[in-house]
Amino acid sequence: RKEVEQDPGPFNVPEGATVAFNCTYSNSASQSFFWYRQDCRKEPKLLMSVYSSGNEDGRFTAQLNRASQYISLLIRDSKLSDSATYLCVVNNGLTGANNLFFGTGTRLTVIP
């Protein structure tokens, strides 16, 4: 079983729409959770960390459900510039630096 699983999409949504991505992780000991954004042919970049209580950054809201081992990302009022692949990233609960696991990504295209 993969450490992190995501719906690959693609999600094609009109400008202004609200879209949600989901991600599940297999290791219940995981402690830290992130969403990274990757533009076509570019490197991944951190979008936001995901905290237990949920957190919001502008139009982006991240939620964590530890009981279900489930993470979500909600994007409100989608912009053309939001078109990208969104990677769900989870650590494995161990100490050390080599402990991040990346999902395969969910591709979003925002249509004018």
Added chain:
Amino acid sequence: DAEITQSPRHKITETGRQVTLACHQTWNHNNMFWYRQDLGHGLRLIHYSYGVQDTNKGEVSDGYSVSRSNTEDLPLTLESAASSQTSVYFCASRPGTGGHEQYFGPGTRLTVT
């Protein structure tokens, strides 16, 4: 500004040749990583290093090696390139203490023919 760079950005090589991909960061980060990214797979860890003279195998290390002679550089060597190693390779770094964010280089697109 501090940054992380990779070279070359694109490389075409033949099966059996030795290839070295360079990674250089100016943040003075202790931890450096090499990943490969293929369709249908998430980023998969090849090798990583916690500091000078330290190297460790990741999930998909067969056919690859790294060396860490200084803080700034972690070159990745394909000893004898195979077509299965055609991929996009990303180098990343992060500080030794605190946080989990990794900073990625721009990637190297390698084609083995």
